Amino acid sequence: MIPGLRRALPGVAVFAALAACTFFRARGSAFPDLAPPLAEKGSSCVEDRAFMASSHMALLAGWRDAAVRGNTRRYVALDGRAWEISLEKTCFSCHTRKSAFCDSCHASLLASPSCWECHVIAEAAE
Numbered sequence: 001m002i003p004g005l006r007r008a009l010p011g012v013a014v015f016a017a018l019a020a021c022t023f024f025r026a027r028g029s030a031f032p033d034l035a036p037p038l039a040e041k042g043s044s045c046v047e048d049r050a051f052m053a054s055s056h057m058a059l060l061a062g063w064r065d066a067a068v069r070g071n072t073r074r075y076v077a078l079d080g081r082a083w084e085i086s087l088e089k090t091c092f093s094c095h096t097r098k099s100a101f102c103d104s105c106h107a108s109l110l111a112s113p114s115c116w117e118c119h120v121i122a123e124a125a126e
């Protein structure tokens with residue numbers, strides 16, 4: 001062992017813990033960091049991450065109303081990209097692992113969207 005390292009280790013651990021706290025605070029998120037198994041497609045989300053983290057519920061409610069009541073299946077994002085209004089063909093074409101991504105976050109926050117009573121999302125095989 002490097003001389004002095006044994007004595008330095010607790011300090012290193014404390015430093016690492018503090019650095020980690022700063023990191024999580026810097027992310028400015030009340031959400032647990034679940035390291036979401038994201039887009040295997042490598043493209044960015046419909047809206048940016050902060051928007052999605054805080055407002056995906058409102059976005060989806062708007063999508064549902066647009067599709068079911070307004071009969072519109074096209075959503076133009078803030079950056080001008082157009083998306084098809086579809087859980088299956090849009091959201092879950094990127095977030096292929098619903099249980100690991102959506103469900104685990106909701107479970108950790110005791111949220112339980114009722115959507116899946118009707119919308120059946122086939123989980124991609126691992």
Ligand code: HEC
Nearest residue numbers: 031038039041043044045046048049052053056090091094
């Ligand atoms: C083209 C791929 C793609 C599509 C389509 C997509 N996402 Fe995303 N999503 C991502 C990526 C990549 C991220 C990580 C942030 C980023 O880089 O944009 C993300 C981030 C998120 C987050 C934020 C997670 C967090 O807290 O950091 C949520 C929630 C989310 N997406 C939900 C959805 C929903 C709901 C839909 C459908 C309306 C959707 N996504 C459609 C790729 C996608």
Ligand code: HEC
Nearest residue numbers: 031056057060091095101102105106109111112113114115
């Ligand atoms: C990083 C955490 C996180 C991820 C990932 C996430 N959600 Fe959420 N979701 C939330 C939170 C927080 C709420 C708000 C719960 C509340 O208000 O009771 C929410 C609420 C919702 C609601 C509204 C529920 C209602 O009853 O009004 C829907 C719909 C929803 N999420 C869909 C999704 C979908 C689909 C995905 C995956 C593509 C996803 N979420 C991923 C955290 C997340």
Ligand code: HEC
Nearest residue numbers: 060061063064067068085086087088113114115117118119
């Ligand atoms: C009582 C059953 C039911 C529930 C619960 C439900 N939906 Fe739907 N939803 C439907 C039906 C039926 C359609 C119309 C299907 C079509 O025309 O493509 C639809 C269509 C949609 C669409 C557009 C088409 C698609 O395939 O994605 C979105 C987006 C949507 N719903 C979101 C939601 C969200 C988000 C929730 C939960 C907050 C939810 N729905 C809960 C029955 C339901």
